[in-house]
Amino acid sequence: MGMLEFYGQQYLDGHASDPRDLGWMRGAPPPADKRITFESDCFRAFPQIRWSLSHMRELTTTVNVWRGSDAPSNLERFDRSSEIEALAFTDENGRSLGFEGALFDTYADGIVVFHRGRIVYERYFGALEPHLPHACHSVTKTYAGTLAAAFVHEGVLDDRKEISYYLPEMRGTAWEDATLRHVMDMQTGLAHTETYADEKSDVWAYSRACSFRPRLAGYDGPTTICDYLQTVRKEGTHGQRFDYLTVNTEVIAWVMSRVTGLSFAQLLHERLWVPLGCEHDAYVLVDSAGMSVAGAGLCTSLRDMARFGELIRCEGSCNGKQLIPASAVQDVHNGDHGYSYRSQWWVTHDEFGAFEARGIHGQRLYIAPEAEMVVARFASHPLASAEAGDIITTPQLLALGRMLRG
Amino acid sequence: MGMLEFYGQQYLDGHASDPRDLGWMRGAPPPADKRITFESDCFRAFPQIRWSLSHMRELTTTVNVWRGSDAPSNLERFDRSSEIEALAFTDENGRSLGFEGALFDTYADGIVVFHRGRIVYERYFGALEPHLPHACHSVTKTYAGTLAAAFVHEGVLDDRKEISYYLPEMRGTAWEDATLRHVMDMQTGLAHTETYADEKSDVWAYSRACSFRPRLAGYDGPTTICDYLQTVRKEGTHGQRFDYLTVNTEVIAWVMSRVTGLSFAQLLHERLWVPLGCEHDAYVLVDSAGMSVAGAGLCTSLRDMARFGELIRCEGSCNGKQLIPASAVQDVHNGDHGYSYRSQWWVTHDEFGAFEARGIHGQRLYIAPEAEMVVARFASHPLASAEAGDIITTPQLLALGRMLRG
Structure with a gap:
């Protein structure tokens, strides 16, 4: 074996x-x-x-993200499977790998590659099927951050405002004087840890509060996301340094829902699933107050995640309609120097000017403007770390981009 | 108020x-x-x-019933709203009611009326929207019974066989020597009660086992449907009298899944949702072993439930395809004398030769062959009894049928 x-x-x-x-x-x-x-x-x-990551709704409570009634948007295909599977590359350990072998070695559940807006490669493995929503984990954050960036560029939200301006109940918490921009860029100073390998890390308390993990017998902690957020205290200074903490994304989603009157799931429906012509309903995990787990709870079909990636590659425009302001997208990928995080996107400044969404266990939505390529992949890597497969996947994506750029 | x-x-x-x-x-x-x-x-x-009956998935665990990738089947419309809403009738208490008032008085969440295959009336109320799946409750049984009847008429199942033939683990339980037909017609002798008003009734133990109701702290009873079924003992004789017990339907679904290798949700997908061209994914509540709650757990959009009704009115044929053997449908509505239950359908022998599916809190799928009418309705009546609204809804359906028959 x-x-x-x-x-x-x-x-x-x-x-x-x-x-x-x-x-x-x-x-x-x-x-x-x-x-x-x-x-x-x-x-x-x-x-x-x-199995679980393709079957989350069978395990916990979820809310539907409705795709609407219209026919799905047509996706052109230009199959390049044989070329792509013939691709060999060297991983960061110097090991020579074939394209398909690299997918198995990173426990991929599925991959879709768009080049110039056409599907050139699509595969599913293990429990995943084209119509099944798979857990996005922290790719969820990128959906939330993109919507928030759109609202900022549309003037619905002001990212210079402090969180307590939008959410008075956050006075006295860590976020009282954090600006929305601090939160969107994970530049907050929070007394909060996110170490998956440590059972005592605060991320697990958050997970229990929001019904992402079971509660132990006699549990008497917070039972909703909002209640949990109000327990988090400030440590250090906002705007000083990057600290990747999922709770920040919950704050973004809470602000959006408070201001628009729509849940995160409804926002995804109205702003993305319907106008993108998504093929499948998606869903989001909900807590016991019915609030969406916007930091990690989205489950979508792979092709629909790729549609979102292609929208962003096209600077927010889809079939002639501007769904997300182009300025919001440009603001992301012009972002900071070096590998950085802007509006919940990872900005690589690699040879393709790529930026990406990443989720624990190997989820990745990689947008490479200079290769005119979008790669969406789901995985269920044994290690609870998006980085675990990077040693293979990052050089694989670069090799693929070079091939497609031609 | x-x-x-x-x-x-x-x-x-x-x-x-x-x-x-x-x-x-x-x-x-x-x-x-x-x-x-x-x-x-x-x-x-x-x-x-x-609110809850239109939002079950936000409250508990569910599995998707996928509608497939094709466009939904077209539903012709011939709007007769004004005539229908002008209809007055007398309820069983002698009270004169208008058609719409009767819907409010029975806490209807939605109603769709088909006449000669065309939608003549469609309304939604309260929390229900056309795309939202609503709890069917015991209408679920009718879906299970119809599939089982189809399998019997196709020779996949033999309704003369005893349950222990299909499920050896049922030896020693109430169902050991019950035939599949006894179970399909609720003619079993079980030491089991189903009295919703009595907190000590066995139906609540069943509900807790199958995750339909929360478990109390320290709960140490069965945690799956199959485990629960194996605790039920025989009382009396099978085939002697009608006793409406939800657990029987769980046995039917278990037999179907064992024999076909497909879950109840997969069977609904393959046999009904895809070939009927349903518009929306449905879902079924699942227990902690992932088994569908086939006695009460289906949630579907109203229009898709009406599509199922229209299929049955057309004796199992839809767009020239025979999805359910006509003999299986005929066997139901030729059924027993008087108001009776056959293959999980209520047979009324009323003036339209109607037969129907019924669910607690007012769900009804009423098929009136001689009025060429199908009525699908969802409701959320305060009383946990399908009968609570009958005093109004039954004469309302008869008045509607008479009007449409012309």
């Missing part, structure tokens, strides 16, 4: 961990040792995660 | 209980006294239920 080693631990490899072959959640009912439940927390364990 | 009285209790009426006006689950976040949660069990209370 194929194994891979990460940090001295052995894991089933991308082939051997295929949840269909392992029989997870198969049978009526599935045998007890093949069940994946939320309460047990095993849905986050490996290899169960290879 | 408008009130209605049932059994000596006062309730907000159909207008006054509109969840939009009452502010349930509105705001970011909704105020604490306007929240509807699963854990508190308040989602089943009135007037919260007026």
Whole structure:
């Protein structure tokens, strides 16, 4: 059986961990040792995660992101699978890899590649199917940040205003005097940690509050996202340094909902899913007050995530309609020097001027303007770190971009 | 404020209980006294239920019933709203009512009327919108029963076989020597009660096992539907008398999944949602083993439920394709004498030869062959009894059928 080693631990490899072959959640009912439940927390364990990330709604509460009634937008295809799968490249450890092997080695669940607006490559693996929404994890943040940037450029929000201006109940919390821009760029000073490997990290308290993880018996902490946010205190100074904390994105979404009167799921529906002509309803995890988990809770089909990427590559324009102000997109990728974070996008300043959305366990939406390429991928990597597969995926994306740029 | 009285209790009426006006689950976040949660069990209370039944997936775990990728089937329209709303009739208490007033008095959330295959009337109220799936409750049983009847008529299942033939793990339970036909017609002898008004009734133990109701702290009962079913013992004789018990439908669905290898949600997708050209994905509540709650857990858009009704009115044929064997449909409505239950359909033998699916709180799918009419309605009546509104709805349906028959 194929194994891979990460940090001295052995894991089933991308082939051997295929949840269909392992029989997870198969049978009526599935045998007890093949069940994946939320309460047990095993849905986050490996290899169960290879099934869970394509089945989140079966594990917890969700709200629909409706695609609307019109026919989906047509996606042109220009199949280049054989060229792409013939592509070899060297990973950051100096290992020579084939394109497909690299997908298995990073536990990819699916990949769609757009070049000049046409689908040149599309594959699905393991539990993922084209119509199934997959957990985006922190790619969710990028959807929230893009909507917020649009509202700022449209004058609906003012990113120089402090959070307490929009949310009076945030007085006395860490965000009282943080500007919306500080929050959008993760430049807040919070007494809050986000270390997935540490069970005592604050990120787990946040996860329990927002129903992203089960609560232990006798739990008496906050039971909603908003209640949790109001417990977070300031540490240091806002606007001084980048500190990647999911709770900031919840604040962005809360501000948007307060100002527009629409939930995050409704905003995604109105601003993106309908006008983009998405093919499938998406969904967002909700807490017990019905608030969307905007920091990590979106689940969408891969092709619809790629549609969003293509919209952004086209500076917010889709079929002649400007859905997101071009200035909002330009502001992102002109962003800061070096690898940086702007309006919830990672800006790489690589050879393609690429910027991207990233999610834990290997989700990536990579937009490479100078290669006219968009890559959307989902994965269920054993390690709870978006970086775990980068050693392979980053050079793979660069090799692909070079090939397509021609 | 408008009130209605049932059994000596006062309730907000159909207008006054509109969840939009009452502010349930509105705001970011909704105020604490306007929240509807699963854990508190308040989602089943009135007037919260007026919101909950259109938002079940936000309250518990669900699996998608995918409509497929093709365009929805076209529904012809021939609007007769003004005639229909001008219709007056006398309810079973001798009260004269207008058509629309009767909808409000029965807490209707929506109604679609087909006549000769065309939509002649369609309305939505309260929290329901055309694209939102609403809880079907026991109308779910009719979907399960229809699929089972189809499998019987296709030779996939044999309704003379005992349940233990299909499910060896049911040996020693109430169903060991019940035939599939006994179960399909609710003719089993079970030591099991289903009295919604009695908190100690077995139906609540079933509901907790299948994640339809919250579990109390320290709960140590069964945590899946299949585990629960195996605790039910025989009482009396099978095939002797009608006893309407939801657990029987869970057995039907379990048999179908065991034999076909497909979950109830997958069966609905393949056999109905795709070939009927349904417009919206539906969903089914799932237990912690991922098994569909086939006795009560389906949520579908109203128009898609009406499509199913129209299929059955047309004896299983849709656009020239025979989706359900005509013999299976004929077997239902030729059924027993008097008001009876056959393959999970209520057979009325009324003036239209009507048969129908019924769900607690006022759901109804009424098929009147001799009026060439199908009526699909959802409601959120304060009383947990499909009968509560019958005093109004039954004469209303008869009056409508007479008018349309002409």
